[in-house]
Structures are given as structure tokens and as C-alpha cells.
Amino acid sequence: MNDRFLRACRRESVDTTPVWFMRQAGRSLPEYRAVRERATLAEITNDPALCAEVTLQPVRRLGVDAAILFADITTPLPGIGVGLEIVDGVGPVIDRPIRSAEDLSRLRAFDAEAAVGPLLEAIRLIRREAEVPLIGFAGAPFTLASYLVEGRSSREAIALKTLLHADPATFEALMAALVDMTVGYLRAQVAAGAQAVQLFDSWVGTLSPFDYRRSVAPHMRRLFAGLADLDVPTIHFGTGSAGLLPAMADAGGDVIGLDWRIGLGDGWAILPGRAVQGNLDPSLLLGPFEAAAEQGRWILDQAAGRPGHIFNLGHGVLPGTDPDDLRRMVELVHETGRRSPERSAASQEPSLLSSPNSRSDSCPTPSC
Amino acid sequence: MNDRFLRACRRESVDTTPVWFMRQAGRSLPEYRAVRERATLAEITNDPALCAEVTLQPVRRLGVDAAILFADITTPLPGIGVGLEIVDGVGPVIDRPIRSAEDLSRLRAFDAEAAVGPLLEAIRLIRREAEVPLIGFAGAPFTLASYLVEGRSSREAIALKTLLHADPATFEALMAALVDMTVGYLRAQVAAGAQAVQLFDSWVGTLSPFDYRRSVAPHMRRLFAGLADLDVPTIHFGTGSAGLLPAMADAGGDVIGLDWRIGLGDGWAILPGRAVQGNLDPSLLLGPFEAAAEQGRWILDQAAGRPGHIFNLGHGVLPGTDPDDLRRMVELVHETGRRSPERSAASQEPSLLSSPNSRSDSCPTPSC
Numbered sequence: 001m002n003d004r005f006l007r008a009c010r011r012e013s014v015d016t017t018p019v020w021f022m023r024q025a026g027r028s029l030p031e032y033r034a035v036r037e038r039a040t041l042a043e044i045t046n047d048p049a050l051c052a053e054v055t056l057q058p059v060r061r062l063g064v065d066a067a068i069l070f071a072d073i074t075t076p077l078p079g080i081g082v083g084l085e086i087v088d089g090v091g092p093v094i095d096r097p098i099r100s101a102e103d104l105s106r107l108r109a110f111d112a113e114a115a116v117g118p119l120l121e122a123i124r125l126i127r128r129e130a131e132v133p134l135i136g137f138a139g140a141p142f143t144l145a146s147y148l149v150e151g152r153s154s155r156e157a158i159a160l161k162t163l164l165h166a167d168p169a170t171f172e173a174l175m176a177a178l179v180d181m182t183v184g185y186l187r188a189q190v191a192a193g194a195q196a197v198q199l200f201d202s203w204v205g206t207l208s209p210f211d212y213r214r215s216v217a218p219h220m221r222r223l224f225a226g227l228a229d230l231d232v233p234t235i236h237f238g239t240g241s242a243g244l245l246p247a248m249a250d251a252g253g254d255v256i257g258l259d260w261r262i263g264l265g266d267g268w269a270i271l272p273g274r275a276v277q278g279n280l281d282p283s284l285l286l287g288p289f290e291a292a293a294e295q296g297r298w299i300l301d302q303a304a305g306r307p308g309h310i311f312n313l314g315h316g317v318l319p320g321t322d323p324d325d326l327r328r329m330v331e332l333v334h335e336t337g338r339r340s341p342e343r344s345a346a347s348q349e350p351s352l353l354s355s356p357n358s359r360s361d362s363c364p365t366p367s368c
Numbered sequence: 369m370n371d372r373f374l375r376a377c378r379r380e381s382v383d384t385t386p387v388w389f390m391r392q393a394g395r396s397l398p399e400y401r402a403v404r405e406r407a408t409l410a411e412i413t414n415d416p417a418l419c420a421e422v423t424l425q426p427v428r429r430l431g432v433d434a435a436i437l438f439a440d441i442t443t444p445l446p447g448i449g450v451g452l453e454i455v456d457g458v459g460p461v462i463d464r465p466i467r468s469a470e471d472l473s474r475l476r477a478f479d480a481e482a483a484v485g486p487l488l489e490a491i492r493l494i495r496r497e498a499e500v501p502l503i504g505f506a507g508a509p510f511t512l513a514s515y516l517v518e519g520r521s522s523r524e525a526i527a528l529k530t531l532l533h534a535d536p537a538t539f540e541a542l543m544a545a546l547v548d549m550t551v552g553y554l555r556a557q558v559a560a561g562a563q564a565v566q567l568f569d570s571w572v573g574t575l576s577p578f579d580y581r582r583s584v585a586p587h588m589r590r591l592f593a594g595l596a597d598l599d600v601p602t603i604h605f606g607t608g609s610a611g612l613l614p615a616m617a618d619a620g621g622d623v624i625g626l627d628w629r630i631g632l633g634d635g636w637a638i639l640p641g642r643a644v645q646g647n648l649d650p651s652l653l654l655g656p657f658e659a660a661a662e663q664g665r666w667i668l669d670q671a672a673g674r675p676g677h678i679f680n681l682g683h684g685v686l687p688g689t690d691p692d693d694l695r696r697m698v699e700l701v702h703e704t705g706r707r708s709p710e711r712s713a714a715s716q717e718p719s720l721l722s723s724p725n726s727r728s729d730s731c732p733t734p735s736c
Contacts, residue, residue, distance in 0.1 A: 155523065156651070158651045158654065158686070161649070161651045161652075161655075162651060162654045162655050164655075165651075165652060165654075165655030165656060165659035165660075166655040166656055166659075205608070205629060206629075207629070207649075208628045208629065208631075208649045208663065208682075209629075209630065209631045209634070210631075210663050210666055211649070211663075240573070240608050240629065241629075242610035242611035242629075242630070243610035243629045243630025243631065243634065243635070244629070260576045261573060261574075261575070261576065261577075261608065261609075261610075261611045261612070262577065262610070262611025263576075263577045263578075263611065266577070266611065267611070281529070281575075281576045281579070283524070283526045283529045283530060283533075284529075284533060286526065286530045286533075287529075287530050287532075287533030287534040288533060288534055291533035291534075292533075295576065295578050295579075298578055314576075318526070
């Protein structure tokens with residue numbers, strides 16, 4: 001069993017840097033596109049064997065150090081009574097968006113086995129076969145609330161933020177219901193065999209630190225508290241969150257995911273006591289591999305000599321990515337990570353503020 | 369003449385905090401919507417009297433401390449040979465996107481009087497009438513390049529970033545041409561009477577610090593150098609740029625604009641020697657005024673006692689905003705700013721790192 005991913009989550013020493021990619025199972029892989037010709041996303045997550053197959057495809061092809069359960073962040077929502085459809089090119093579309101306390105009364109309690117039984121069975125199948133750890137995952141409540149209130153994906157989350165300010169009681173009740181659901185969903189994933197869990201807060205970057213601290217962080221704290229006895233690492237990831245990182249870390253997560261819009265060293269410097277995951281710009285893998293390799297090495301250089309780095313992209317693999325480039329990136333990470341200075345124990349945490357690697361946003365090359 | 373805006377740009381003492389709003393001239397004002405019923409955006413910028421009228425509407429109604437020239441960031445582009453149309457609900461659409469060195473050869477040199485003569489005449493008209501300073505503006509080259517390469521507004525800028533990595537020579541040549549154009553455009557605005565200029569880099573937040581430092585910052589430095597002899601304050605603003613702020617400040621700007629996704633105190637702490645502008649979440653002005661007022665006071669509190677803060681939103685006024693709320697926000701800023709401790713001289717710069725206001729993202733209220 002390759003356990004370097006789990007060891008890095010715990011900031012233990014590793015033989016080399018572990019690597020996996022958000023959305024590694026998906027449209028960049030021809031074998032995934034072949035499955036999608038005969039099955040919708042909902043059909044995959046409702047078919048344990050197919051879901052296991054799709055989850056394991058990137059592990060076989062790319063040599064990554066972790067699998068992540070194949071599902072959509074909206075997958076558990078029908079389990080609390082939300083009708084939705086996943087529309088190609090649009091994403092999930094909610095039948096009846098939630099805008100009021102009355103709308104909330106339609107929601108029911110989440111029963112994991114009833115709601116996502118086939119997905120839990122897929123986890124058991126994956127665990128029987130996988131030689132790398134399996135990461136469970138869920139959307140974070142703010143991001144799920146954004147879908148529920150806006151009715152579909154919305155990068156600005158304006159309707160949700162307006163609800164937060166104009167009707168805080170409804171916002172609070174919605175967030176509380178989503179925390180309950182998510183704790184149940186993730187506990188069931190872990191009970192079925194997931195060895196770590198990642199919370200995706202895709203839209204959290206639309207919030208000011210004021211609103212995050214006051215209106216979102218308390219819910220995230222309750223969510224992480226609801227998982228604390230499970231003894232699995234938790235990964236807390238948001239996009240566009242460079243200005244929120246300390247607040248997100250305060251809310252919880254053994255590992256903080258960084259998107260590509262902050263230097264890894266700069267981000268890590270304001271996250272004492274945490275492991276970090278990230279953070280290559282996914283668009284680099286649409287261009288020549290050497291450009292991606294250069295920035296991959298820059299990221300690894302910022303993490304060198306310090307335990308607790310999991311290499312990943314700063315967001316999901318883009319559909320046009322060549323899987324051969326993903327595989328080459330895995331090899332690059334493993335080779336570079338092996339050449340790193342002897343990794344120190346988790347108890348030792350050098351101050352990045354005084355290290356030459358600390359200013360990750362300082363000139364990366366002699367040319368600037 | 370109310371000069372508190374210009375004084376704050378220079379970090380001089382002021383009687384109270386100056387305030388203006390990005391997109392203060394626009395769809396939130398009924399008098400603007402009335403103009404738009406009879407004129408397109410291009411017709412407004414081509415009609416000096418109408419452009420001056422629209423620029424001055426918010427100054428009269430809201431009591432802001434600065435006017436900003438009404439134009440679109442694509443307004444100068446036809447002047448270098450780019451055909452475009454501004455489509456309602458979509459924004460600017462470029463006739464023939466630029467994707468290669470050959471496409472670049474279609475561009476011609478910028479002649480400000482020929483390209484934007486009516487806009488320069490509007491500036492002269494505004495200066496005759498306005499009792500507040502007039503801010504000129506331009507889109508920053510990376511953001512303009514995003515329109516030119518993607519063909520329209522694109523939040524991800526993936527085609528442009530792919531060009532940057534796959535064909536750096538074309539990217540460099542395009543950026544260089546846009547710097548030349550923008551220097552000419554802004555110098556003409558200042559010659560006509562603009563008393564400060566703001567660079568809007570709306571899409572710069574899609575870049576990693578690595579790419580920004582290596583591929584964008586040198587062009588921004590050349591742009592600011594091209595304005596250095598003009599003796600007008602420069603404002604450098606990007607969105608989603610919390611992880612890029614030191615790199616953007618290194619590239620230039622007397623004032624750095626902050627969007628709402630970083631605490632103003634946290635942002636200012638990593639911008640020594642600069643004034644800052646911002647940074648209320650514009651969506652707050654769609655909800656009850658008290659929620660906006662609370663966060664407005666939180667922002668002012670982080671800036672209190674330090675010269676060089678210009679209050680603004682973290683991005684443009686949203687179309688559904690009630691102008692009465694904007695006017696009330698101006699009054700709140702002026703009243704709160706007047707009560708601030710005596711403002712120190714620009715030469716004095718207390719370390720925010722050691723002040724209790726420095727951790728702006730720490731708990732904003734007793735409730736969290």
C-alpha cells in the first residue's frame with residue numbers, strides 16, 4: 001500500500017512528494033469519455049461497479065498517489081429532498097431554488113444509505129482493488145447553498161450573499177441543514193472505507209473575510225467537529241481564497257488546499273501547523289509541457305525540506321488536458337521530490353518567514 | 369475645489385476619508401438609464417457633451433469626491449485597428465480575435481486625437497464644470513489582451529494563458545503593443561485634464577504569481593514608467609488579486625486598489641509605501657443598508673489613523689443598486705472619517721504588523 005499521501009496529510013516524513021489531481025477522473029481521459037457515451041453522471045454514481053471503475057481509471061493511467069471518489073458535489077442533495085438535473089454544458093440545475101424559510105421546510109433529514117447507497121458500495125469496491133488511499137469528498141455548505149439559492153452554478157453568488165445579508169435567519173438555517181447533511185454524508189463515506197475527506201468550497205472566494213468569519217466559519221467549525229472522532233485527515237479547499245486562508249484554516253482542515261493564485265510558500269507561511277495541497281495552474285497543462293514543468297518545479301522548490309506538501313493542481317483538470325502530460329507531471333513530482341533534502345519530522349516546523357524560499361512571489365527567474 | 373481624493377492618493381492629511389465608486393456612472397442611476405434609452409455606449413463616448421453629462425451624474429447625485437471618465441475599457445481599441453461591437457448582456461465582442469503573430473500585424477499605431485478625440489473633448493468639458501478631481505482610466509494590457517485573444521469577456525482567460533505559454537513571442541508582442549497604446553491613451557487623457565489615472569486589470573487574478581512576475585509585471589512597469597513624468601497619481605487595481613498584491617505593487621501604482629476578498633488591513637500590511645483604495649463588497653448594497661454600513665465601518669476602522677485610504681467598493685457598482693444607498697454610504701464614510709484620530713503625515717508610516725488593526729481578518733464582531 002502506497003501511503004505517502006496519508007503520511008503527508010499528517011506532516012510525517014515521506015519518500016517523495018505525493019501527487020494527485022482534482023478532477024483526475026473526468027473528461028481528460030479517453031476511457032472516461034467512453035463510459036460517458038453510454039452513461040450519464042447520475043447513472044455512474046448510481047452504479048457501484050461503474051463508479052469504482054471511473055474512480056480507478058486515473059490511478060491506473062497516471063500513477064497518482066490517491067484516488068478520489070467519483071461523484072458530483074450535488075450528488076447528496078436529492079437525499080434531502082432537492083430535485084435537480086445535471087445539464088451538459090451548464091452543470092447542476094435545481095428544480096425549485098431555495099429563497100425563503102418556507103422553501104427550507106421542504107428539506108428532509110439525510111439518510112446516507114437511502115440517499116447514496118450505490119456510492120457507498122462503490123467505496124467498498126474501490127477499497128478492495130486500490131493500492132492507493134481513497135479520498136472521499138463533499139461540497140462545502142456555502143458552495144452547496146450557492147447552488148440551492150441561485151438555482152445553478154454562479155461564480156458571483158450574489159443571490160446567496162444577498163440572502164445572507166437580507167434574511168440571515170434563513171441563511172443560517174440553510175447552512176445548518178447542509179452541515180447536518182454533509183457530516184452524515186462524509187461519515188458514511190468513511191464508514192464505507194474512505195481514508196481521507198476533502199471539502200470543496202468552490203464559491204467561498206466570493207466572500208469578504210468579514211462575512212466568511214461571521215457567517216460561514218462557524219458552520220465549517222461544526223462540520224469539522226462532526227468528523228473529528230473519525231481519525232481520517234481532512235482537506236479544506238476553496239478557490240479564489242488567497243485573502244481568506246487564515247480564516248479557513250481557523251475553521252478547520254488538517255490540509256489546506258491552495259489554488260494557483262497565491263505562491264505556495266506565501267500561502268504556507270500564513271498557515272502554521274497545517275499541511276498544504278496544490279497548486280499548479282491547470283491551464284498550464286494545455287500548453288507545452290516544459291512550461292508546466294517549470295512551474296511545477298517552482299512549486300516543489302517552495303515546499304522542499306518541509307513535510308506536509310501534497311502536489312496537486314490549483315483547481316480541477318481542464319477537459320482538454322492531454323493525460324500523457326498529467327502522467328509526466330506525476331513522474332516529475334516523484335523524481336523531484338526524491339531529490340529533496342531529507343524531510344524533517346512533523347514536529348519540526350521551520351519558519352518560512354526567515355527562509356530564502358519564503359517569498360514565493362519574489363522573482364521566480366533570473367529574467368524578471 | 370474638493371481635493372481630498374488627490375491628497376489621499378499622495379498620502380497627505382485629509383479632513384475626512386474621500387470616497388468614490390467604480391462604475392458610479394452607470395445603470396444604477398435612473399438618469400443614466402434615461403440616457404441609454406436614446407444612446408448606445410459608443411454613442412455616449414463619441415459625444416463630448418453626453419459623455420461629460422454621464423460622467424458628472426453621480427457626482428451631483430451621490431456627493432462623491434471624484435469623477436471617473438465614462439468609457440469602456442475597450443474604447444481605445446478601434447484606434448489600433450481592432451473591430452469590436454458592444455453587445456448588450458454580453459459586453460464587447462471582438463470581430464477577429466488575435467491568436468498569432470500574423471493577427472498582430474493587423475494592428476496599427478495609436479493616435480489619441482484621431483482615435484478618441486470626442487472623449488478628450490469630454491474631459492475638457494468635465495474639467496470646466498466639476499468641483500471634484502477627474503480620474504482618467506484604461507484597461508491594463510493583460511485584461512485588454514484577454515478580450516483580444518478570447519474574443520470577449522472571459523473570466524478564466526484560458527486562451528490567453530495558453531498563448532502566453534505556447535507562443536510567448538506573440539504574447540510579448542501583443543502586450544508591448546497594448547502598453548504603447550495605453551501610454552498614449554492615458555497621456556492624452558492627462559493632457560486634456562484628467563488629474564489621476566486608474567489602470568483596471570480585471571482579469572489579472574487568473575494568473576499565478578509566477579506568470580504575473582515574469583510575463584505581465586515587466587509590461588506594467590514600462591506602462592507606469594511611461595506616465596512617471598506627468599505628476600498625476602496612478603491607481604493600480606485588479607480583482608481576485610489577493611495573492612498578487614506585492615507583485616502588482618512592485619510593478620507600479622501610487623495607490624493599490626483592493627477588491628473585497630482580502631481584509632483592507634491585511635492587504636495594506638503587505639503594501640508598504642502605498643495608498644490603498646477599497647474595498648466594500650458591492651453585493652452588500654443590494655441588501656439592507658445596515659449590513660453595508662456595518663462592513664463599511666469595519667473597513668474604515670482598519671484604515672483609521674493612517675493617511676492614504678480612499679474608500680471605494682471592491683469592484684463596480686452592481687446595476688440593481690439603489691442610488692440612495694450609495695449616497696448614504698458616502699455620508700457614512702465622510703462622517704466616520706471626520707471622527708477618525710488626527711491623520712498623520714505621509715512620511716509617518718506606522719507598522720500595521722504591530723497595530724491592533726493589523727489583523728483585519730480576525731474576528732470582526734463579538735459574535736464569532
